[in-house]
Structure formats: structure tokens, C-alpha cells
Amino acid sequence: MTLYEKLAKDAVASSDIDKSLFDTFSVKRGLRNADFSGVLVGLTTIGDVEGYDKVDGKLVPKDGKLFYRGVELKDLAKGFQSKQRHGFEETAYLLLSGSLPNTEELKAFTKELEEERHLPPFFSKNMILSLRGRDIMNMLARSVLGLYTADDNAEDLSPENLLKQAVSLIAKFPVIVAYSYFGMRHSFQKKSLVIRHPQPGLSTAENFLYMLKGDNYSKLEADLLDLSLVIHAEHGGGNNSSFTTRVVSSAQTDTYSAIAAALGSLKGGLHGGANLKVMDMMENIKANVQNWRDEKEIKAYLLKILNKEAFDNTGKIYGIGHAIYTNSDPRAVLLKEKAEALAIEKGRLDEFHLYAAIERLAPQVFYDFKGANAKVICANVDFYSGFVYDCLQIPKEIYTPIFAVSRIAGWCAHRIEEVTFSSKRIIRPAYKNVCDRIDYIELDNR
Numbered sequence: 001m002t003l004y005e006k007l008a009k010d011a012v013a014s015s016d017i018d019k020s021l022f023d024t025f026s027v028k029r030g031l032r033n034a035d036f037s038g039v040l041v042g043l044t045t046i047g048d049v050e051g052y053d054k055v056d057g058k059l060v061p062k063d064g065k066l067f068y069r070g071v072e073l074k075d076l077a078k079g080f081q082s083k084q085r086h087g088f089e090e091t092a093y094l095l096l097s098g099s100l101p102n103t104e105e106l107k108a109f110t111k112e113l114e115e116e117r118h119l120p121p122f123f124s125k126n127m128i129l130s131l132r133g134r135d136i137m138n139m140l141a142r143s144v145l146g147l148y149t150a151d152d153n154a155e156d157l158s159p160e161n162l163l164k165q166a167v168s169l170i171a172k173f174p175v176i177v178a179y180s181y182f183g184m185r186h187s188f189q190k191k192s193l194v195i196r197h198p199q200p201g202l203s204t205a206e207n208f209l210y211m212l213k214g215d216n217y218s219k220l221e222a223d224l225l226d227l228s229l230v231i232h233a234e235h236g237g238g239n240n241s242s243f244t245t246r247v248v249s250s251a252q253t254d255t256y257s258a259i260a261a262a263l264g265s266l267k268g269g270l271h272g273g274a275n276l277k278v279m280d281m282m283e284n285i286k287a288n289v290q291n292w293r294d295e296k297e298i299k300a301y302l303l304k305i306l307n308k309e310a311f312d313n314t315g316k317i318y319g320i321g322h323a324i325y326t327n328s329d330p331r332a333v334l335l336k337e338k339a340e341a342l343a344i345e346k347g348r349l350d351e352f353h354l355y356a357a358i359e360r361l362a363p364q365v366f367y368d369f370k371g372a373n374a375k376v377i378c379a380n381v382d383f384y385s386g387f388v389y390d391c392l393q394i395p396k397e398i399y400t401p402i403f404a405v406s407r408i409a410g411w412c413a414h415r416i417e418e419v420t421f422s423s424k425r426i427i428r429p430a431y432k433n434v435c436d437r438i439d440y441i442e443l444d445n446r
């Protein structure tokens with residue numbers, strides 16, 4: 001046995017905690033109650049996620065709703081779309097400040113974003129030439145930590161400084177992602193290094209597409225990317241990356257440290273990284289299901305996935321299930337509409353129908369698999385987003401980074417709330433230790 005095989009065997013054995021002890025000590029696994037609702041750990045005024053009603057102490061599933069500072073997401077989207085305007089900038093303003101901007105405020109905020117898009121000169125050069133990386137989320141996190149050095153006021157926790165840092169990061173994220181993508185391609189795929197400077201007068205979504213593809217993008221693509229940025233921007237305080245932001249911020253550390261931690265969380269396959277997992281899973285399903293219209297064959301394959309006999313053998317159907325949503329995730333509903341329109345335009349309806357069949361059949365297979373007490377599950381935001389990006393010919397490597405380009409707005413709002421609110425306290429829950437006490441043994445006697 002090698003050293004690592006031995007260490008791994010011992011670590012696995014000593015990490016194994018009897019599941020029944022969680023009940024014995026009333027510990028909520030994953031901070032979730034037995035009825036699947038989350039343990040209440042904080043108060044916020046930022047995002048609100050509704051997925052069920054509690055009636056006589058029981059959860060009653062319902063269609064999902066999402067609110068940003070009290071405004072329902074679908075009303076927000078309808079508002080700017082009906083005026084043929086991009087909405088990410090006003091969404092970010094709403095999340096950071098607590099209210100929708102008027103025309104003057106939006107203009108000033110947009111101008112500030114425009115100015116803040118430029119990376120420090122030493123930084124672009126260093127990042128592209130030295131920051132070799134195989135994963136854009138990892139490169140983004142390292143870049144964020146690097147920006148600490150470029151900020152003379154990095155440790156200042158005053159609300160005004162936190163807001164300056166927030167606007168700077170919201171502006172810079174798309175630039176860093178685009179440059180990191182080309183840097184990665186250059187280093188590892190021997191492709192050309194393309195650096196396009198952000199252009200004045202373009203929205204966040206347009207600038208991002210411009211930096212990726214030059215002028216080679218359509219209005220439809222820009223509108224869809226803008227919508228995607230709006231719907232991914234915030235999801236309450238309990239989602240894994242926003243909670244990470246709050247936990248780390250509660251220690252009174254700097255913005256760059258907190259955001260780098262949040263990026264690490266979002267990258268995970270059960271959180272923002274699920275959009276990439278969905279694409280890999282769908283490739284696997286497409287290759288293994290002969291007849292995409294045969295529901296029986298699709299169900300049998302989904303069951304194999306749940307049984308850990310197919311795809312990545314984890315037993316997870318990615319893009320399905322949510323901590324709060326039950327009947328539907330409103331973001332998936334919005335994306336599905338767009339995915340269908342795109343599929344028609346791009347001649348990919350067969351694929352779209354396969355997605356729609358999996359969205360419909362996965363919950364049925366899940367209930368049969370789990371039995372009567374299974375939680376009610378539905379497609380989540382990550383289910384259709386990859387398909388939409390693929391139709392827009394956006395490279396796979398930046399699916400999860402696009403989530404970050406958007407969610408940075410929500411993270412910053414949560415950080416500001418956590419650092420600023422008057423009843424704050426460092427977040428420090430308890431862990432019950434269930435290890436037996438043992439005597440220290442001298443090295444020669446072990």
C-alpha cells in the first residue's frame with residue numbers, strides 16, 4: 001500500500017460518522033430540517049426565494065418565485081425587456097442599493113461601470129503572460145486575489161469603500177473571464193491570443209460578447225446573455241456561495257478574500273458548476289439513449305444514473321432538484337422559453353425535446369427510486385442554461401464563469417449587508433465532537 005493509499009483508507013475510516021447520531025444530537029445535516037426546509041440562520045433584505053408554503057407545520061409545494069429587494073424577477077425582466085433595454089446594470093444597482101435606479105442614477109452607475117472595466121495595466125500583462133490556468137473559475141479567483149494588490153484601500157470596510165470595490169469587481173469580472181479564456185486557449189490549445197478592450201457605450205452583456213467574439217454577435221444573443229445575467233444575479237443568503245461570502249465576511253476580512261472564497265463555492269458541481277455537469281451528462285445521455293423519443297428508454301437510463309451505474313457514478317441527475325424550489329424554478333421557466341425559441345432558430349429541436357423529456361421524467365424516476373417521502377423536485381436554473389449558451393456558441397469553459405459574472409452583484413450585496421448591519425456577529429456555529437478520547441501513545445509504542 002502506498003503512503004497515500006494508507007492515509008486515504010485511514011482518513012475515510014475516521015471520517016465516517018454514524019448517520020443516526022445526527023438524530024441523537026438533533027443536528028441538521030446540511031443545515032436542513034427533516035421536512036427539507038433550510039434551518040433559519042439569518043435575516044436579509046436582499047433576495048427572497050419561495051418554493052413552498054408552510055401550512056400547519058407541513059411544506060406544501062408551489063410554483064417558485066424569486067424576488068430581488070422585494071421586486072419579483074419576472075416583473076423586473078418584463079420591465080426592461082418591454083423597453084428594449086438591457087437589465088443587468090439596473091439589477092446590480094437594485095441589489096447593491098436596495099432600490100431601482102432612476103434615469104440619472106442608472107446613467108451615472110453605467111458610466112462608473114464603463115470606467116471601472118479597465119484592468120490595471122500591470123495586471124492584464126501579468127495575468128495573460130503568467131497566470132497559466134486550465135480552469136477559468138480558478139483563474140478568476142486568483143485574479144480577484146491579485147486585485148487586492150492593485151487596491152490601495154483593500155482593507156477599508158466603510159460602506160462607501162465596499163461599494164467602490166463592488167462596482168469595480170462587477171465591471172472587471174467579464175473582462176477577466178474573457179482574457180482568462182483566451183489566455184487558457186493560448187497556453188493549452190495553442191490558439192491565438194485575442195485581447196479586445198471593452199468598448200464604451202456597450203452594456204455588460206454586449207461588452208462580454210464583444211470581448212469574446214468581436215462584432216460577430218447578434219442582438220438576440222446579447223439580449224439572451226443579458227437576461228441570463230439578470231436571472232443568475234442573486235438567490236438569498238442561504239445558497240452555498242452567498243452564505244460563504246457572509247461567513248467569510250463576518251470575520252471582517254477584505255472583499256477580495258471573501259469573493260475568492262465565494263468563487264470556490266460556486267465552482268462546485270452541486271452549485272454553479274452544475275451547468276457544466278448538465279452538458280456532460282446530456283452528452284452522455286445522447287450517446288447512450290438510442291431513441292430520444294422513447295420515454296421508457298430515457299427513464300431506464302435516468303434510473304441507472306440514480307443507481308450510480310451510469311454517467312459519473314455519483315447518483316446525481318444534474319440540473320434537477322433544489323434546496324427550496326419544488327414545483328418549479330422561475331429562472332428555469334424563463335430559460336426554457338428562450339431555449340425553445342433558440343432551438344427552433346438553430347434547428348436543434350430534437351435536442352430541446354430530449355431536455356424537456358428529462359425535465360419531465362427525472363422527477364418521476366426520482367420519486368419511484370426514493371419512495372413515498374421523497375422531496376418534490378424540478379429542473380433548476382442550471383438545467384437549460386448550458387443549452388442556451390451552446391446555441392449562442394459560447395464556449396463550455398465559461399458557462400460557470402458567466403454565473404460568477406452575474407452573481408458577483410448578489411455576493412457584494414450580501415457582503416455589504418453582513419459587514420454593515422448593526423446587529424452583526426461573527427458566524428460561528430457549533431460542531432459536536434463524537435470521537436472517543438484516547439491516551440497519547442509514545443512513538444516507539446505505536
Ligand SMILES: CC(=O)SCCNC(=O)CCNC(=O)[C@H](O)C(C)(C)COP(=O)(O)OP(=O)(O)OC[C@H]1O[C@@H](n2cnc3c(N)ncnc32)[C@H](O)[C@@H]1OP(=O)(O)O
Binds near residue numbers: 269272321
Ligand atoms: C445554482 C444552483 O446551485 S442550482 C443547483 C444545481 N445543482 C444540481 O443541479 C445538482 C443536482 N441536484 C442536487 O444535487 C440537489 O438537488 C441539490 C444539491 C441542488 C439540492 O439538494 P437538496 O434537495 O436541498 O438536499 P439533498 O441533497 O439533501 O437532497 C435530498 C435528497 O434528494 C437527493 N437528490 C436531490 N436532488 C437530486 C438529484 N438531482 N439527483 C439525485 N438525487 C438527488 C439527495 O441525494 C438526497 O438524498 P438522501 O436524502 O438520500 O441523502
Ligand SMILES: O=C([O-])CC(=O)C(=O)O
Binds near residue numbers: 238239324381
Ligand atoms: O439557492 C440555492 O441553493 C442554489 C441556487 O439556486 C442559486 O444560488 O442560484
